[in-house]
Amino acid sequence: MSTLNRRHLLKLAGAAAALAAVPRVLNAAVAPRVVVVGAGFGGATVAKYLRMWGGNIDVTLVDANATHAACILSNLVVTGALPLSSITLGFDKLAANHGVTLLQGRAEAIDPPGNTLTVNTASGRKVLPYDHLVLSPGIDFSPAPGIWDPLRTPHAWQAGAQTTLLKNQLAAMRSYDTFVMTVPKAPYRCPPGPYERACVVADYLKRKGRTGAKVVVLDANAGITAEPEAFGRAFKVTHASVIQYYPNATVVSVDSTTRSINTSVKSIRNAKVLNYIPNQRAGKIAQQLALDTAGFVPVDPLSYGVAAHPNVHVIGDSCSVPSSFGKAVPKSGHMANSEAKVCADAIIRSFSGYGPDEDIATSSACFSPITSKSASWLSANFIYGDVYAADGSVKGKGMHRVDLGEAPPDRVNGDSYEDMFQWAESLFVDSYA
Numbered sequence: 001m002s003t004l005n006r007r008h009l010l011k012l013a014g015a016a017a018a019l020a021a022v023p024r025v026l027n028a029a030v031a032p033r034v035v036v037v038g039a040g041f042g043g044a045t046v047a048k049y050l051r052m053w054g055g056n057i058d059v060t061l062v063d064a065n066a067t068h069a070a071c072i073l074s075n076l077v078v079t080g081a082l083p084l085s086s087i088t089l090g091f092d093k094l095a096a097n098h099g100v101t102l103l104q105g106r107a108e109a110i111d112p113p114g115n116t117l118t119v120n121t122a123s124g125r126k127v128l129p130y131d132h133l134v135l136s137p138g139i140d141f142s143p144a145p146g147i148w149d150p151l152r153t154p155h156a157w158q159a160g161a162q163t164t165l166l167k168n169q170l171a172a173m174r175s176y177d178t179f180v181m182t183v184p185k186a187p188y189r190c191p192p193g194p195y196e197r198a199c200v201v202a203d204y205l206k207r208k209g210r211t212g213a214k215v216v217v218l219d220a221n222a223g224i225t226a227e228p229e230a231f232g233r234a235f236k237v238t239h240a241s242v243i244q245y246y247p248n249a250t251v252v253s254v255d256s257t258t259r260s261i262n263t264s265v266k267s268i269r270n271a272k273v274l275n276y277i278p279n280q281r282a283g284k285i286a287q288q289l290a291l292d293t294a295g296f297v298p299v300d301p302l303s304y305g306v307a308a309h310p311n312v313h314v315i316g317d318s319c320s321v322p323s324s325f326g327k328a329v330p331k332s333g334h335m336a337n338s339e340a341k342v343c344a345d346a347i348i349r350s351f352s353g354y355g356p357d358e359d360i361a362t363s364s365a366c367f368s369p370i371t372s373k374s375a376s377w378l379s380a381n382f383i384y385g386d387v388y389a390a391d392g393s394v395k396g397k398g399m400h401r402v403d404l405g406e407a408p409p410d411r412v413n414g415d416s417y418e419d420m421f422q423w424a425e426s427l428f429v430d431s432y433a
């Protein structure tokens with residue numbers, strides 16, 4: 001196992017160890033009830049750790065689907081390097097190993113004063129009472145300008161059928177065809193993810209001998225938002241013959257019927273593939289709570305509770321965590337897993353009459369394949385404390401980034417590519433088994 005991989009595994013293990021010594025729920029006559037919405041990385045982890053650390057807690061995990069298709073590694077499903085089954089995660093071990101109650105259905109309405117959640121299931125509507133509610137519903141897409149049909153021009157930013165659709169469209173590309181993709185305006189799910197996709201698609205086209213085929217990247221941001229060195233090099237050197245990169249490309253209109261897109265800097269008509277990844281906001285059910293101007297739910301980073309209803313918590317991609325200027329908490333599966341543990345700990349403490357722990361840290365890691373044999377990586381660690389405004393003044397409390405690690409050019413290599421699978425496996429197991 002390489003040094004890097006050991007470090008990531010230790011980070012995961014460390015997060016668990018730091019929070020494991022919480023007070024347990026002692027002999028409550030009636031087990032307190034926690035309902036969790038969303039069995040992605042945030043929801044699965046919080047359900048597991050509430051049971052593992054809290055003992056006598058009645059935890060119900062609600063998801064619209066019977067399994068979760070992880071976005072992590074999904075770009076490798078797009079290129080055919082992995083089957084979809086390798087990123088499809090079941091919930092059975094959460095029930096068997098930890099006693100989580102599973103409910104398949106779509107959460108439709110929160111009633112915070114009444115402490116109930118309404119879920120639409122195959123056997124009708126169910127009203128679930130809760131003492132605490134945790135929402136981890138991932139992302140929703142902001143309305144697209146124009147005529148956007150994701151069945152013709154897929155986003156593949158929620159994995160599953162969309163991933164397969166994009167994979168099939170890529171496989172149908174021939175020489176001189178164009179693959180056009182957008183990078184949404186930050187904040188969005190997985191900052192390096194779109195650049196990673198551009199790289200693996202370019203690599204695929206080269207390996208398949210698609211002469212003259214292009215990948216056009218239309219980035220709504222002023223520049224590459226994550227790992228600028230690694231991706232800058234990948235765009236300008238490794239995949240220079242294929243990738244054309246345009247920053248400041250605000251999408252003006254999309255037309256899925258002709259696979260055409262107009263942006264403020266570049267317009268393309270009749271692309272062979274249009275991978276439109278829209279701007280993002282909190283998952284739909286979380287939009288019933290107060291949102292910030294970017295469309296996410298502001299939370300207290302000690303408990304992930306929302307100000308108006310402290311027993312309603314939002315974790316993962318849907319939440320907005322106060323942080324220092326220019327050091328935003330990334331929306332990643334690793335971070336969702338980390339936030340879930342802090343949230344579980346705070347809920348268990350509240351059942352025991354304690355306030356949340358202030359000595360907390362969260363972390364994130366993303367591995368990005370650059371070719372079919374090499375990968376880059378990015379990690380970031382945050383601690384609770386003062387957070388700073390652009391002028392350096394303290395603007396309040398939140399999660400302050402204390403460490404940012406990026407793969408140096410000589411580590412964008414095969415070792416990192418292999419570390420990627422071990423890291424993903426450890427995250428999958430920590431969240432779902």
Ligand SMILES: Cc1cc2nc3c(=O)[nH]c(=O)nc-3n(C[C@H](O)[C@H](O)[C@H](O)COP(=O)(O)OP(=O)(O)OC[C@H]3O[C@@H](n4cnc5c(N)ncnc54)[C@H](O)[C@@H]3O)c2cc1C
Pocket residue numbers: 037038039040041042043062063064065068070071072073074075105106107108136137138139156157158189190193194283284285315316317318331332333334335336365366367368
């Ligand atoms: C291409 C790509 C690559 C990525 N690579 C990495 C990486 O290397 N590392 C990393 O850490 N992260 C990565 N990510 C990001 C990661 O996938 C997300 O940040 C993570 O999934 C967020 O977890 P979550 O729990 O907030 O949401 P999700 O994992 O999206 O889970 C949300 C769940 O909620 C369910 N749901 C939503 N609404 C309802 C409702 N109303 N009722 C019932 N169920 C509902 C959904 O069915 C879903 O199962 C990547 C993302 C992409 C797109």
